[in-house]
Amino acid sequence: MTTDLRVLDRSEWDHWYGRLELAFGGVLETQEERALYRELAEVDRSLGVWDGDECVGTAGAFSFRMSVPGGAFVPAAGVTMVSVAATHRRRGVLTSMMRRQLDDVREWGEPLAVLTASEPEIYGRFGYGIATHLLNLEIDTNRVRIAAPAGTDGVRLRFAPVTDAAEACERIYRRTIGVRPGMFARTPGWERLPLLDPPSEREGASPMQCVLAERDGEVVGFVRFHNKPQWGASGPDGSIIVRQLDAVDPAAYAALWRFVCGIDLTSSVTVRNRPVDDPLLSMVSDIRRCVVRMKDSLHVRLVDVGTALAARTYQTPVDVVFEVADTFCPWNEGRWRLTGDMKGASCERTQDAPDLALSVAELGAAYLGGVSLSSLAGAGRVRELREGALAVASLAFGSDPAPWLPHGF
Template sequence: MSTTSTELTARGLPPPAWEVQALPSTQWQEFYAAVLDAFHENEPEEATALWHSLAEPQRCLVVRDAGAIVGTAASFSFRMAVPGRHLVETAGVSMVSVQPTHRRRGVLSSLMRHQLDSLQSQGEPLAVLTASEAPIYGRFGYGVAARQLSLDIQSHRVSLTPPVADGVTLTIEAPDKALAACEELYARQVPHRPGMLVRAAGWERLPLLDSPGRDSAAYPLKCVVARVDGEIAGYARYTVAIDWSPQNTAQGSVRVRDIEAAEPRVYAALWRFLLETDLTSRVIAPNRPVDDALLHMVSDVRHCAPTVLDSLYVRVVDAPVALAARSYATPFDLVLELEDAQAPWNRGRWRLTGGQAGAVCTRTDAMPDLSLDAATLGAAYLGGTTLTELAAAGRVGAHRPEALATATAAFTSPVAPWLPHSFCRSLLPRL
């Protein structure tokens, strides 16, 4: 580590060149304590034990100052669904933190650059993260590729239109006992929506964790399971918080942690159940896809208070591999000129030819049709943010007007990308 002082750095001199180190497996507890401290959090032993079991120490990085951990970054090994129902090796970046005493001194930049180099050498073409602070990661080439819909429904003010849930039976089951069947259904859903992650063994327990800062005895997690012809076809995990008005009337709220369904009538049956829960007048669902079918089932969407938030940030680590790993809605043949300040191996011009059957991406010296940077490519990669809207924001240069329309049509996904599965300790739902 450089001996440059904080005072000198504050006067505008270059920040110290911090040494980034791999984490010895024996130092996990120290690493995780630094993460919790940076996010001003604590948690029950059960949660710490689960994160320890999920951790991949060889993918954990630290920066130390005088022996103490002052910066952390980790990544998890995932496969992510991309357009065309392909599953692509993806690094889930998480537990990125800098201690308050060392902020704005280059620690984060050192960690992110080292991590990007490592992911490229490991052959992972994509990296994803969810950001605790939105402005941070654009400068490292991450773009907002998926958003989430937050709903706060006045359940006594809305009703559901068809589909009618004929043939669907619902049962309340212990979340632990229903876990295997629910996880099997989740796994079947993954390829159908870009942004969803394949959950390796152990990750299925994360949605069952008690939320940070909540009294689990007061609001235990519940699970309702839907079956058709005896086979599981959907589930919803939720909590119920009951409050009473001065007039002694119930003003409870249902808080939806996750909900999956294999077909529309099952989805409708689960939502009817949630909206009609006794002693409640409110259903809160903080993370739904922006094209959620519920918006077209409710009688009055205004009483659902829909709010759209940023969710999944995508970083294209290896441009030719990542671009060739997905399918495209329409056939096209274009030259993309990519600027990437952090990953020089991505810079330059790439000829991308593809369609619904797949794609090929190779270097070229031909004149570019479109010019964009790494964060813009990440934003467009899953098909939820169009290149046309990015061009309108000045983030895509179109050297031929027709090329922009062609690329927009090709990159678009028929369903909105969405991340229902958290892998970031600081952003677990507080339900």
């Protein structure tokens, strides 16, 4: 097969994006969705593989800054819009795009690449590790109550048009992004992403609604949701589908959850994409009446091991030598000495004897502190070469609170 891999030209974007839609089933997005992604797309960071005049492979990379343990925001290439035409599978198209893309990311000076995967088994062979997970919940609100901390009754709730409330909601997001690793500092345009409300995402429910939480005239939280009215033989059996919910303190947080769990004519709340340590789990009166499912979320790839490990801080003092395997990006292979604590870190090449042996995918999985090196060692993916090194390093890499990706890209 003779194909041509090249950086996308702006004039090719519509055809390129149409091939992406076809690869994901052929259901066309709304004009609003397509227009936003066309605006957000960084064409000079987008790749296409062409077979004659036909695009048979797509891959892009957004310019993100991602929060890491310690609160810093580190440049990260947000890998996105990856597809291969069904007619050109298993011919090396994806591998060629990943090869070119990671070479580009290194040249751009970005130490990390991140993505969300349609199929989680695909990207491990390119050095990505699953670094964050998310929870989906289905709450039986006929049986579950929300525990309200002191101050909850002092929070005022009011409906607001989604677009009118957008800036207030975005301010809440900006106040909370540094709290957890794995969140992005949204650049102009990205604040419009949570406002997209295509019918295909509503699951047969109402258009998006928004309720603001206020205290002393200041917005301290918000929820965006859909209401899905349903009636059964015994009466109303509607459900609420929560899209986003956030607040700056426990009282406002509880007030918003108590609201969505108490809406008339409904008997359940469906929640998509919550952190694995969400305080909601400690607010519900009966966790057994909440169906909780966990799935993978953000996959992380260290493009520059030394720069990436030095960019975050560590919960406890650590001095460890890693023997890193990285066949896809061989510039990372070899021994790296990491020294660090809560104040900062350094990571340099060394000839010293290694303490732990692992691949770059395990470093990616552990990077944000949500997956422990000890658990990876239990799966046979990390080898301890010096007794005691694993426990020290695993504790140091941890993060409290857990990392979380609040929205896709």
